[in-house]
Amino acid sequence: MITSKDVARLAGVSQPTVSRALNDHPKVSAATKQKVREAARALGYAPSAVGRALSTGRTTRVGLVVTDLDNQFYSYVIAPMHDELGRLGHELVLVTEADETGPIAERLISLGLAGVVLATTTVDSILPARLQDRGMPFVYFNRVAGVEADAVVVDPSAGVEALARAVADAGHKRAAAIFGPHNTSTGEERERAMRAALEEVGISLSQRDVVHGPFDFESGRRGAHELLGRDGAPSLLICANDLVALGALNAAAELDIDVPGRVSIIGFDDLPPSRWALVQLSTVAYDLEAMSREAARLIVSRVQGDRGAPARRVAFGTTWVPRATVGPSPR
Amino acid sequence: MITSKDVARLAGVSQPTVSRALNDHPKVSAATKQKVREAARALGYAPSAVGRALSTGRTTRVGLVVTDLDNQFYSYVIAPMHDELGRLGHELVLVTEADETGPIAERLISLGLAGVVLATTTVDSILPARLQDRGMPFVYFNRVAGVEADAVVVDPSAGVEALARAVADAGHKRAAAIFGPHNTSTGEERERAMRAALEEVGISLSQRDVVHGPFDFESGRRGAHELLGRDGAPSLLICANDLVALGALNAAAELDIDVPGRVSIIGFDDLPPSRWALVQLSTVAYDLEAMSREAARLIVSRVQGDRGAPARRVAFGTTWVPRATVGPSPR
DNA sequence: ATCGGTAATGCATACGCATACAGTTGCCTC
DNA sequence: GAGGCAACTGTATGCGTATGCATTACCGAT
Numbered sequence: 001m002i003t004s005k006d007v008a009r010l011a012g013v014s015q016p017t018v019s020r021a022l023n024d025h026p027k028v029s030a031a032t033k034q035k036v037r038e039a040a041r042a043l044g045y046a047p048s049a050v051g052r053a054l055s056t057g058r059t060t061r062v063g064l065v066v067t068d069l070d071n072q073f074y075s076y077v078i079a080p081m082h083d084e085l086g087r088l089g090h091e092l093v094l095v096t097e098a099d100e101t102g103p104i105a106e107r108l109i110s111l112g113l114a115g116v117v118l119a120t121t122t123v124d125s126i127l128p129a130r131l132q133d134r135g136m137p138f139v140y141f142n143r144v145a146g147v148e149a150d151a152v153v154v155d156p157s158a159g160v161e162a163l164a165r166a167v168a169d170a171g172h173k174r175a176a177a178i179f180g181p182h183n184t185s186t187g188e189e190r191e192r193a194m195r196a197a198l199e200e201v202g203i204s205l206s207q208r209d210v211v212h213g214p215f216d217f218e219s220g221r222r223g224a225h226e227l228l229g230r231d232g233a234p235s236l237l238i239c240a241n242d243l244v245a246l247g248a249l250n251a252a253a254e255l256d257i258d259v260p261g262r263v264s265i266i267g268f269d270d271l272p273p274s275r276w277a278l279v280q281l282s283t284v285a286y287d288l289e290a291m292s293r294e295a296a297r298l299i300v301s302r303v304q305g306d307r308g309a310p311a312r313r314v315a316f317g318t319t320w321v322p323r324a325t326v327g328p329s330p331r
Numbered sequence: 332m333i334t335s336k337d338v339a340r341l342a343g344v345s346q347p348t349v350s351r352a353l354n355d356h357p358k359v360s361a362a363t364k365q366k367v368r369e370a371a372r373a374l375g376y377a378p379s380a381v382g383r384a385l386s387t388g389r390t391t392r393v394g395l396v397v398t399d400l401d402n403q404f405y406s407y408v409i410a411p412m413h414d415e416l417g418r419l420g421h422e423l424v425l426v427t428e429a430d431e432t433g434p435i436a437e438r439l440i441s442l443g444l445a446g447v448v449l450a451t452t453t454v455d456s457i458l459p460a461r462l463q464d465r466g467m468p469f470v471y472f473n474r475v476a477g478v479e480a481d482a483v484v485v486d487p488s489a490g491v492e493a494l495a496r497a498v499a500d501a502g503h504k505r506a507a508a509i510f511g512p513h514n515t516s517t518g519e520e521r522e523r524a525m526r527a528a529l530e531e532v533g534i535s536l537s538q539r540d541v542v543h544g545p546f547d548f549e550s551g552r553r554g555a556h557e558l559l560g561r562d563g564a565p566s567l568l569i570c571a572n573d574l575v576a577l578g579a580l581n582a583a584a585e586l587d588i589d590v591p592g593r594v595s596i597i598g599f600d601d602l603p604p605s606r607w608a609l610v611q612l613s614t615v616a617y618d619l620e621a622m623s624r625e626a627a628r629l630i631v632s633r634v635q636g637d638r639g640a641p642a643r644r645v646a647f648g649t650t651w652v653p654r655a656t657v658g659p660s661p662r
Numbered sequence: 663a664t665c666g667g668t669a670a671t672g673c674a675t676a677c678g679c680a681t682a683c684a685g686t687t688g689c690c691t692c
Numbered sequence: 693g694a695g696g697c698a699a700c701t702g703t704a705t706g707c708g709t710a711t712g713c714a715t716t717a718c719c720g721a722t
Contacts, residue, residue: 001388001440001708003707003708003709004708004709005708013671013672014671014672014673015672015708015709016671016672016673016674016709016710016711017670017671017672018709019708019709019710019711020671020710020711023710027669027670027671028670028671029669029670029671032670032671044437044465045437046437046438046440046441047441047708047709048441048443048707048708048709049441049442049443050381050384050385050390050443050707050708050709051385051677051707051708051709051710052708052709052710053381053677053709054381054382054385054676054677054678054679054707054708054709054710055676055677055708055709055710055711056677056709056710056711057332057677059381061424069409069410069413069414070410070411072403072406074406075403075405075406075409078400078406078409078425079400079401080401082400082425082427083400083427086427091424091425091426091442092424092425093392093422093423093424094409094413094422094423094425095422096413096414096417103377106375106376106377107377109332109377110377110378110379110380111380111422112379112380112381134375217603246607246609249609250607250608250609251608253608253609254608272403272548273604276577276581277581277582277584277585278577278580278581278584278609278610279609332678334677334678334679335678335679335680336678336679344701344702345701345702345703346678346679346680346702347679347680347681347701347702347703347704348700348701348702349679350678350679350680350681351680351681351701354680358699358700358701359700359701360699360700360701363700363701378678378679379677379678379679381677381678381679382677382678382679382680382707383678383679383680384679384707385677385678385679385680385706385707385708385709386678386679386680386681386706386707387679387680387681387707388707
């Protein structure tokens with residue numbers, strides 16, 4: 001390994017001078033900087049992030065904490081977040097932990113992360129409190145929990161209300177729903193917003209026609225098989241997110257149920273597959289890419305100093321995007 | 332920050348004893364280990380990966396180098412690779428670099444990565460040679476380049492040959508194709524295998540009916556618009572991978588071309604969306620998850636010592652998976 | 663010519679951990 | 693009862709970088 005000491009020897013200066021020269025310290029002469037830079041280039045010197053981290057007590061690594069990394073939702077989060085972090089001189093480290101009660105806080109500290117983005121916090125997780133105790137900066141992404149902290153969230157109301165009006169106008173009277181888990185703020189909030197909006201427009205949602213499950217394809221597939229398999233099923237199926245809706249759409253195809261002829265299906269997120277011509281899922285959209293980038297910016301600004309600043313909350317609005325999976329209520 | 336020195340003070344031992352105790356060094360008495368462990372727990376001590384890395388000259392971070400992180404193919408790679416790395420006590424750091432001629436080798440060294448998985452190497456990339464010069468262990472994933480090194484690859488032949496026989500039996504005589512980029516080993520190899528297999532069964536592939544493009548959805552969409560828009564287009568469209576095929580399928584939907592009534596479409600990879608009831612893409616399958624895990628195991632074993640061992644090459648076989656997008660040739 | 667001052671650089675050290683090596687026990691053996 | 697050995701544990705040090713402080717050199721001013 002090539003160290004700053006090697007560069008120093010070649011440039012004929014001391015090691016600290018190399019450090020200062022390469023970090024563009026103002027009290028190093030231009031001539032020396034030039035000399036050092038040339039020596040560094042000649043040797044192909046790359047400063048060790050490890051040495052720097054130990055010396056400064058800080059790293060440039062940001063952790064993205066996700067429990068279900070195989071959920072495709074995150075593929076649309078990771079790319080922009082990683083890109084924005086890179087732009088800001090930071091790296092992305094993926095961290096999963098099935099069990100948030102375990103020693104994950106210790107693990108995050110141990111990894112030498114500068115800060116953390118929590119993307120799958122459940123409301124009963126003790127992780128936020130632990131992180132706060134330890135002084136580890138963090139940002140909630142999409143979901144929030146008890147502890148006050150920076151957060152990037154979605155405000156479902158606008159999109160959901162527009163959706164409700166649209167389906168009411170299309171003549172739907174009874175809805176079914178596959179909602180998200182109760183222990184996530186996102187699940188609860190969307191469910192609350194949706195129930196309120198449906199009630200507002202006079203669409204009924206019987207307890208018999210509601211199931212809950214994780215935010216994934218299989219949950220949608222299973223839920224739809226259960227809800228749509230029966231006789232006299234509602235004409236409208238509302239899903240916790242797009243992946244659930246895609247699962248439901250596929251279940252409908254498996255059951256040979258016409259969409260939107262017999263049932264209309266609605267998602268939430270507007271992931272790219274929803275826009276496919278083959279799919280054309282009606283959904284509630286928001287700017288997930290911008291949201292991912294915003295989370296990156298928030299955690300970096302938090303890491304770089306303003307530890308004491310009050311918690312910021314950035315909310316992204318939603319819009320209703322009607323596509324081919326919604327139609328008039330049959331009969 | 333809580334350090335081993337704090338633990339040492341509380342436990343009434345020296346710092347090195349803490350280090351040895353927690354690393355289960357054989358020459359530390361059981362009583363001392365117990366005492367140290369209790370002190371560590373009481374303080375919530377988490378060993379600093381940074382300090383350890385500096386001291387041992389090694390980290391547990393593995394980089395996954397990808398140019399187009401937003402390509403959904405990688406979402407199906409990242410989850411299992413991350414999981415397997417975690418199992419082996421390592422972390423995954425994502426690294427992208429649009430320009431592989433830049434100082435990326437230096438960056439990889441600088442980041443303090445123990446090893447690297449190259450997932451989007453082009454055959455003309457200088458990165459592998461650079462890494463080899465620097466003594467940075469790496470593994471080719473899916474694609475390979477000039478420098479000899481560990482590699483995890485797909486052998487397309489079995490699946491492609493079965494595919495060719497199947498479509499010949501279905502009466503197809505003329506094919507079109509959207510192949511991958513010429514500067515990727517994967518693109519070239521699949522094209523070669525496919526051309527050979529088609530020739531073997533007497534299906535023609537006119538130069539007019541071939542386009543090349545990146546391995547993504549848009550490439551398939553664009554290519555299909557070009558190839559299928561014309562009169563007298565072939566009855567069979569072969570795509571470089573599933574994402575390309577999904578793009579092509581969607582283009583067909585946009586053009587109102589019946590699949591497989593007027594054209595049969597074939598992919599390569601068997602990504603989960605291909606299995607959706609809505610999609611049912613006929614494709615050449617291999618075990619991408621196992622492949623991702625294998626890459627993780629290879630790089631870790633390389634990092635943990637056997638630097639000198641000869642390069643290993645693990646090839647995954649393919650099978651032909653006929654689904655709904657392939658049918659008999661019209662007329 | 664001497665001195666103060668400033669700009670530039672070197673010296674010493676710290677960060678947290680691991681490890682070679684040097685002690686310190688205590689116990690066994692003869 | 694003395695020497696020796698095993699079993700532990702402490703001391704010293706190094707990893708690569710950054711930074712406070714001391715030092716040098718050189719300038720201008722008196």
